Amino acid sequence: MKRYEVLKAVVILQAVCMIALTGMVMVKVWPLPGLRGNEQGEQTSPPAPTGSEGSGQKAVATVGGQPITGAELTSELYRQYGDEVLRVMMLRRALELESKATGLRISQEELDREIASVAEGYGDEEAFYSMMREQLGLSKEQIQEEYRYRLLLEHITIKDITVADHEVDRYMQDHPEQFEPQLQFHLRWIVTNTREQAESVLAKLMDGESFAAMARLYSQDEFTAEDGGDLGMIDADDPFYDGEVLAAAAGMSVAEIAGPIELTEQGYAIIELAGRKSTSNLASDRLFEQARKQLALERAKPLNVMEDELLKRYDAMIMK
Template sequence: MKRYEVLKVVVILQAVCMIALTGMVLAKVWPQSDKEENEQTEKLDPPPHQGDGVEDQGGADKWNNAKHGDQIVATVNGKPITRAQLSDELYKQYGNNVLRQMMVRLAIDLEVDASNIVLSQEELERELALLAEGYGSEDLYFAAMKDQLGMSKAQVMGEMRYRILMEKIAISNISISDSDVEEYMEAHPEQFDPKLQLHLLWIVTDTQAQAESLLEKLADGEDFAQLARDYSQDEFTADDGGDLGMIDADDPFYNDVMLKIANEMSIAEIEGPIALDEGFAIIQLAGRQTNSGPTGVHLYNAVRKKLALEQAKPLRELEDELLERYGAAILK
């Protein structure tokens, strides 16, 4: 996997950390009501112990301790780490960032209501389609987010919704004329040409000899995806059978020789070894498609949005303004 893909994963992972830690911050800053706590306890209560009274009491004590954060989640040479210690450390490291994110989201909701900003289902679907382009389908995109980052479909859609709303707030007072849009499109025609995308699978090896040995196995009828799982040195794709997904045929972050070879291949054809910076690759072309992107009014709106965002305030500055506008305060 190349640099931009790693960067994308890191950025998304940071967002996931914020989501995952939100529950912890809520527990620290806004404790549950007695009723909610009792209901939660009832769900977690263990089955009655069948031993004698002393053992029963010990088990109850351990369970009561666990309810108050003393549950041991790990040990090192017999020394315990409790859930409370873990929660405290996570709170110290990430609590302020998560709390700010929660406050910003509340401020966004308030601003959306006050400004009558509308986010349609059609807009969400178009944005989702763009995000899922490189994965083959929306279902595969959601599966990738779940498998790689632990994000549920609801979490993915929630992140996307707040990002779009923030963009709408940022550009709400910025006017971009049709002539501005047309001028930009005329100056950058290459951005609107149809793009060829290739669906590639690969196996990365350390040496050419290893690649040639795997080519022999493939010639004998062994499965490409299984060989990728067993032998590929690319840890980001090996578990997925070497699947790179849909990538642009001229993607600057992939080896240009490899892409040129792939562009001339037939579906299901296998080629290699191809020399890479990190070793040698065997590739299989699983499919190709031409992505024309938005057209008509959707294209104009996409360009208009791009130009407006270039003129918008920095995100952090806009967040600060929203928090101040709605009297945000940290009470801790």
């Protein structure tokens, strides 16, 4: 899973936690769009939840002496995330029911392998959990639970898909890039608006200034400046990063600094290669089963279709 997919998943998870704390009060049955309609066949959306009288009017912040109440915060969270978060919560309940009905479970070993695979893009698991905690306020337990549900959905989706051994062999031959070690760079960068600024920063670095300190002072990249310009671990062929930067990193030694590099969209960059590694091959039997699962997922119905079927199977309804 790419980093942007992880972020999307955990932002939704964070919204689940935030809205759950507001204490939603819902009293009438409201059918899920696409599952059931109301008596007139119309689709409606659940209203923002309201807290107990008085408690929602307590100020949680002030700006210029004007309060922002708990009720306003709850309403805004519900407006932005309500439909999607409620669907996630209902899907989790449906998945648990299906797990009990089918006997499918996610072992701790499988969960650990999945987390380790995701964490490769962040350096290691400690760095991955630290980033999620610092930037999104999510605990290790919350992250693991999110991935447990994802794996469970995949297992439920492919449980009736049969993939023969010879088909797996052919799939691995046709997609060698998915099963070979991959080169990764651990990069830091400082982004400036002009070449002159970049050359000035580079001169300071050559005089012994700290790369992290220079990034905090001069980098125009707001997403990495506070972290000393740290981009984490990046695949050598990652299409979401500037090709010139990756090409330069390929010819660098660890701890070497290079630049200025003209960027496609952001000006100029000074980069430091903090480390490199090649993802190691898994044991052959694990690679084989990984390929079997991937092929099964390609043949199975899309995961979002499986989600809709589970909600229908367990009469999912929203209370209004």
